[in-house]
Amino acid sequence: MDIKQRTRIYNNLCSFARKCIYSILSVATLPNHIAFIMDGNRRYSKQHNLVDGEGHKVGYSSLMSMLRYCYELGVKYVTVYAFSIENFKRSPEEVRSLMDLMEEKIEGLIKEESLVNQYGVRVHFAGNLKLLSKPVRLAAERAMKATAKNSKAVLTICIAYTSTDEILHAVEECCDEKSDEVKVSNDGKYEKDVINVVDIERHMYMAVAPDPDIIIRTSGETRLSNFLLWQSGNCLLCTQSVLWPEIGFRHLVQAILEFQHKLYYLNKQKQT
Amino acid sequence: MDPVAESQKFFRRISQSSNIMLFLLWHVVHLIISVLYIVREIFRAIENYLITNGYVKTYTNLNLGRVKYLGIVIDSDEARNTSKVVELLEWLSALGVKKICLYDREGVLKKSKAVFMERFGSTENSVAGPLVSKKRMDFEFVSITDGKEAVAKAANLLFKKYYVDGDSEKPFFTETHLTEGLKTLGAVEPDPDLLLIYGPVRCHLGFPAWRIRYTEMVHMGPLKYKKFGLIMKAIHKFTKVKQNYGS
Numbered sequence: 001m002d003i004k005q006r007t008r009i010y011n012n013l014c015s016f017a018r019k020c021i022y023s024i025l026s027v028a029t030l031p032n033h034i035a036f037i038m039d040g041n042r043r044y045s046k047q048h049n050l051v052d053g054e055g056h057k058v059g060y061s062s063l064m065s066m067l068r069y070c071y072e073l074g075v076k077y078v079t080v081y082a083f084s085i086e087n088f089k090r091s092p093e094e095v096r097s098l099m100d101l102m103e104e105k106i107e108g109l110i111k112e113e114s115l116v117n118q119y120g121v122r123v124h125f126a127g128n129l130k131l132l133s134k135p136v137r138l139a140a141e142r143a144m145k146a147t148a149k150n151s152k153a154v155l156t157i158c159i160a161y162t163s164t165d166e167i168l169h170a171v172e173e174c175c176d177e178k179s180d181e182v183k184v185s186n187d188g189k190y191e192k193d194v195i196n197v198v199d200i201e202r203h204m205y206m207a208v209a210p211d212p213d214i215i216i217r218t219s220g221e222t223r224l225s226n227f228l229l230w231q232s233g234n235c236l237l238c239t240q241s242v243l244w245p246e247i248g249f250r251h252l253v254q255a256i257l258e259f260q261h262k263l264y265y266l267n268k269q270k271q272t
Numbered sequence: 273m274d275p276v277a278e279s280q281k282f283f284r285r286i287s288q289s290s291n292i293m294l295f296l297l298w299h300v301v302h303l304i305i306s307v308l309y310i311v312r313e314i315f316r317a318i319e320n321y322l323i324t325n326g327y328v329k330t331y332t333n334l335n336l337g338r339v340k341y342l343g344i345v346i347d348s349d350e351a352r353n354t355s356k357v358v359e360l361l362e363w364l365s366a367l368g369v370k371k372i373c374l375y376d377r378e379g380v381l382k383k384s385k386a387v388f389m390e391r392f393g394s395t396e397n398s399v400a401g402p403l404v405s406k407k408r409m410d411f412e413f414v415s416i417t418d419g420k421e422a423v424a425k426a427a428n429l430l431f432k433k434y435y436v437d438g439d440s441e442k443p444f445f446t447e448t449h450l451t452e453g454l455k456t457l458g459a460v461e462p463d464p465d466l467l468l469i470y471g472p473v474r475c476h477l478g479f480p481a482w483r484i485r486y487t488e489m490v491h492m493g494p495l496k497y498k499k500f501g502l503i504m505k506a507i508h509k510f511t512k513v514k515q516n517y518g519s
Contacts, residue, residue, distance in 0.1 A: 023294050024294055024297050024298050024301065025298075026294075027294050027295055027297075027298035028298060084518045085518075086517055089517075089518055089519035162485075163481060163485070164447050164450075164481075164482065164485060165447070167423060167450070167481065167482065168445060168446070168447055168449075168450055171423070171426075171427040171450060174427055175427065175431045175434070175435050178431060178435070179435040193424075193425070193428045194428065194431065195424055195427045195428050195431055196424050197420045197423075197424045199424075200423065200424055200427060221513075222488045222489050222490055223486055223487055223488050223489065224484065224485075224487075225485070225486060226485040226486070226518075229481035229484055229485065230481040232475075232476065233416075233419075233475075233476065233477060233479075234475065234478070235475060236473055236474065236475060237474045237475060237489060237491075238474070239474075257301065257302070257305055258305075260302070261302060261306075262472060262473045265471075265472045265473050266473060266475070269377070269475070269477065272348075272377060272378065
């Protein structure tokens with residue numbers, strides 16, 4: 001038996017084992033929306049003496065694996081924190097290398113044989129896309145258009161995103177919208193408090209998905225770093241000490257088991 | 273005997289058996305998880321004993337100055353047990369914490385404000401005489417209404433100021449504008465840099481989003497099982513964290 005056959009048998013066995021675990025997990029409610037903060041790529045690079053930027057490439061493979069596991073399990077919404085507005089403060093070389101990597105990988109998403117087409121995933125890019133370089137922004141727009149007809153699952157990639165910028169942008173959009181309504185009514189009267197929470201939520205970048213059920217952050221950090229702060233009020237916050245490029249199936253299962261164990265409490269919070 | 277019907281019956285029985293099997297396996301897995309949680313609690317109790325009694329030298333000198341503003345999130349049902357909350361505040365006061373942001377979703381802590389102010393407050397109404405300076409703490413009481421609804425109110429302020437009043441020109445909105453709007457509504461305290469969460473789940477329960485951008489969130493478990501040593505551990509761990517704020 002050559003290496004290729006052995007690898008194929010091994011992959012088939014892993015796939016079968018995963019299906020058994022999915023069957024067990026599916027007995028109870030599964031999370032509808034999982035979000036990931038992909039932290040630890042640079043630390044992974046340093047630990048393994050890789051060239052700068054290689055950690056992000058390995059991180060991308062981990063992302064594809066995690067997406068595969070989520071969509072195989074039937075999780076409908078997945079959100080990932082790919083690039084924060086604060087990350088623009090990094091060295092220009094690193095930012096440029098990240099932008100190039102993102103452009104390359106976004107183009108890869110549109111291809112026929114890509115994972116998103118395999119699982120019928122609609123891709124959204126959430127964030128202040130005007131801050132991105134033109135090639136990346138155009139690639140993102142192409143990917144959104146190419147996957148617009150997919151309807152089995154949703155992948156939201158947060159890029160040039162922070163929660164506070166998202167809230168600010170939603171407030172601004174609300175003001176513009178209400179300003180037009182006030183002009184239309186034209187009776188010279190201003191009603192107090194025309195903007196409410198529902199209006200703001202309608203204009204959020206993340207309005208494309210329901211609130212997350214689980215946010216998983218790798219590298220052992222315990223903060224949210226300006227990610228989904230508005231949407232995470234009833235969400236299980238999981239911190240895992242593993243670095244993002246080393247995340248695997250068992251970490252996802254761990255998070256889902258914890259979610260199912262605390263489901264009663266989390267549902268109670270959603271109702272208050 | 274209809275072979276098709278017989279085979280359908282057979283496969284239905286197999287499917288029901290496998291469903292029962294999966295159901296049992298799921299319960300076994302969650303039973304194991306419950307046992308693991310109990311074991312973890314036992315280890316935490318041992319750790320708490322060792323830290324509280326000074327056996328772990330690492331935690332003896334806490335650099336409390338690094339915690340500029342401490343936030344406590346408490347599950348609202350647990351917050352109704354005022355004596356437990358007072359006990360927690362006494363521990364924090366003993367550690368030297370002077371200023372705390374207390375949050376619970378339903379505002380139960382806000383309703384018990386008088387109890388905490390009497391015990392720890394710096395007003396003239398304080399009961400304790402010479403002990404006041406030892407236990408004095410400043411509090412901020414926050415609930416869910418100070419989160420999303422406050423942002424909506426701030427949005428209305430900005431709308432009135434920049435869109436309705438015909439004379440003002442609409443500015444290029446920045447986060448400073450919204451922060452100023454929230455300040456006008458009374459949000460004058462800084463963002464907590466460490467949030468201790470007391471409840472069954474690690475979840476910030478709707479703490480105002482605008483204030484927890486880079487806040488470290490530590491789950492301390494249910495309030496009824498709170499442990500003094502683990503507060504020291506959480507604060508010590510926080511003082512060792514290096515944040516690069518995205519850069």
